[in-house]
Amino acid sequence: MHTTDSGPARKGPFRWLALGALLLLCAGAFWWHSAGNGQAQPGGPGGPGGPPGLGGQAVSVTTATARTGVAPVTLSGIGTVTPLRTVTVTSRVDGELMNVRFEEGQLVKEGDLLAQIDPRAFAAQLEQYQGQLAKDTAILENARADLIRYANLAQKDMLAGQTKDTQLSLVHQYEGAIRTDKALIDNARLQLEYSRITAPVTGRVGLRKVDAGNMVKAADTTGLCVITQVSPISVLFTLPEDQLPAVLSRFRAGEKLSVAAYDRTMTRKLATGTLGNVDNQIDTTTGTVKLRAVFDNTDEALFPNQFVNAELLLEERKDVILVPAAAVQHGPKGARVYVVGAEGVAKSQPVTAGMAVGEDVVIASGLAAGAVVVVEGADRLRDGAKVTIRNNGPTTAAKP
Numbered sequence: 001m002h003t004t005d006s007g008p009a010r011k012g013p014f015r016w017l018a019l020g021a022l023l024l025l026c027a028g029a030f031w032w033h034s035a036g037n038g039q040a041q042p043g044g045p046g047g048p049g050g051p052p053g054l055g056g057q058a059v060s061v062t063t064a065t066a067r068t069g070v071a072p073v074t075l076s077g078i079g080t081v082t083p084l085r086t087v088t089v090t091s092r093v094d095g096e097l098m099n100v101r102f103e104e105g106q107l108v109k110e111g112d113l114l115a116q117i118d119p120r121a122f123a124a125q126l127e128q129y130q131g132q133l134a135k136d137t138a139i140l141e142n143a144r145a146d147l148i149r150y151a152n153l154a155q156k157d158m159l160a161g162q163t164k165d166t167q168l169s170l171v172h173q174y175e176g177a178i179r180t181d182k183a184l185i186d187n188a189r190l191q192l193e194y195s196r197i198t199a200p201v202t203g204r205v206g207l208r209k210v211d212a213g214n215m216v217k218a219a220d221t222t223g224l225c226v227i228t229q230v231s232p233i234s235v236l237f238t239l240p241e242d243q244l245p246a247v248l249s250r251f252r253a254g255e256k257l258s259v260a261a262y263d264r265t266m267t268r269k270l271a272t273g274t275l276g277n278v279d280n281q282i283d284t285t286t287g288t289v290k291l292r293a294v295f296d297n298t299d300e301a302l303f304p305n306q307f308v309n310a311e312l313l314l315e316e317r318k319d320v321i322l323v324p325a326a327a328v329q330h331g332p333k334g335a336r337v338y339v340v341g342a343e344g345v346a347k348s349q350p351v352t353a354g355m356a357v358g359e360d361v362v363i364a365s366g367l368a369a370g371a372v373v374v375v376e377g378a379d380r381l382r383d384g385a386k387v388t389i390r391n392n393g394p395t396t397a398a399k400p
Contacts, residue, residue: 058386061377063340064324068369071317071357075247077291079237079261079310081302083230084294085201088223091216092194093117099212100224108199108227115224117216119195126188133181140174147171203229228304233297234276235261237310238288244278246314247291251275258313259293261302266309271295271302275312320354321363327373328353328361337367338374338381340389346374348383 091097095117102114147167153159206226210216216224239247250257257275262268273295282289293310295302302308328351329336335353338346351366367373374381381387 058344058388059346059377059380060390061338061340061346061374061381061387062391063372063389064327064375066321066323066363066367066369066371066373068319069322069357069360071320071322071355071362073314073317073355075239075243075312075314077237077239077288077310077312079235079293079308081261081304081306081308082234082236082292083203083228083304084232084234085203085229086304087200087203087227088221089114089197089200089225089227090218090220090223091115091117091197092218093122093191094217095119095121095195095215097210097212097214097216097224100208100210102205102208102225104205104207104225106205107230108203108205110199110202112199113196114199114205115197115212117195117197119192122188122192122195126185126192129181129184129188133178133185136174136177136181140171140178143167143171143174197224199227201227201229203227230300230302230304231297232294233302233304235259235273235293235295235302235308235310236290237293237308238283238286238290239312241282241287241289244282244289247275247312248278250314251278260311260313261293261295262309262311264307264309270308271297271299317362321367321369322357322360323363323367323373324375325356325359325361327375327378328363329378337363338378339367340372340374340387344386344388346381346383346385346387348381 098116098118100115102108102112108114147164147170150159150164150167154161154164204227206228208225209222210224247257258272259275260272261270263270273293276292276294278292279290291310291312293312323337327337329338330353334350336348336350339349340346349366352364354362354364356362374387377387
């Protein structure tokens with residue numbers, strides 16, 4: 001009888017099934033051991049890896065203390081440095097330019113000699129008029145003497161009265177000639193004085209436009225140079241017409257409103273002055289009004305035609321609550337801050353944020369002075385979260 005051996009073939013599938021069941025049993029045992037018999041997993045709610053601050057690990061934050069301070073109310077506008085006086089120096093007489101006494105860029109004072117025109121022609125004319133005056137004066141004296149003699153003879157009926165009247169007319173004629181001669185002399189002296197070209201204002205001289213040796217005329221419009229007054233100097237800037245009533249109410253009341261001039265990037269203050277005047281009309285194309293601020297500019301920090309940003313100080317609000325701008329969180333429900341209590345728990349508190357003062361923000365309502373607010377780390381907080389302050393004690397908001 002033939003017998004077939006099927007043992008190895010039958011044992012193969014059962015062996016693999018037993019091996020799979022053993023692996024599943026080991027995996028279950030490992031899971032049960034890791035779960036700690038039903039305890040919370042790391043990363044489960046309330047565990048060490050759960051949401052920060054909610055019954056788990058505390059959130060590290062930086063804080064600042066809300067304080068009372070002064071909030072300046074300012075109005076800003078774009079402006080241009082404009083000299084109070086800019087004068088083109090020209091000659092008032094015709095003649096040869098003998099010499100130039102100024103250097104380009106020199107600071108000159110009013111009355112300083114700038115240039116000299118050949119004065120000889122004007123001096124000669126003055127001499128001529130003075131000689132004519134001496135001649136007419138002698139004629140007048142003789143006519144007056146004859147008038148006295150004619151008057152005596154006429155009184156004695158030895159001379160016709162008509163002759164005396166004629167002589168009186170001659171005396172008046174010569175007196176008129178004397179007045180004409182004196183006027184001509186004054187004009188000649190003035191022309192001689194105009195041959196000396198002096199500085200009409202105190203300021204800085206620009207580039208020289210005419211050299212010595214050239215003929216200059218009173219009709220020339222180019223001039224010898226341009227003098228620009230640099231101290232004091234003004235800034236013309238504009239403000240929207242809606243802001244004009246607030247400015248005028250204080251300006252007309254006699255208040256000296258301070259104006260600061262900043263550079264193009266609004267990062268460096270160049271000078272501080274006062275509001276000098278307000279234009280008398282509003283520009284209808286832009287809806288703005290021009291204002292002029294005056295600066296001493298003794299250090300010449302402001303240069304003519306320079307572009308600046310003008311900041312007008314309208315008022316200073318005192319005893320306002322200030323916190324760093326980074327402490328205010330803005331969301332759909334408005335502005336909020338996280339206030340840290342004495343127990344080290346952060347509480348979300350709605351506030352009304354006002355104007356910015358440098359790096360701080362004015363809190364109009366919702367916060368009291370002395371409250372400790374979170375400046376850094378608020379994005380990781382929830383209401384009621386525990387915090388640890390990593391700065392060296394609560395800091396105060398920076399002073400404006």
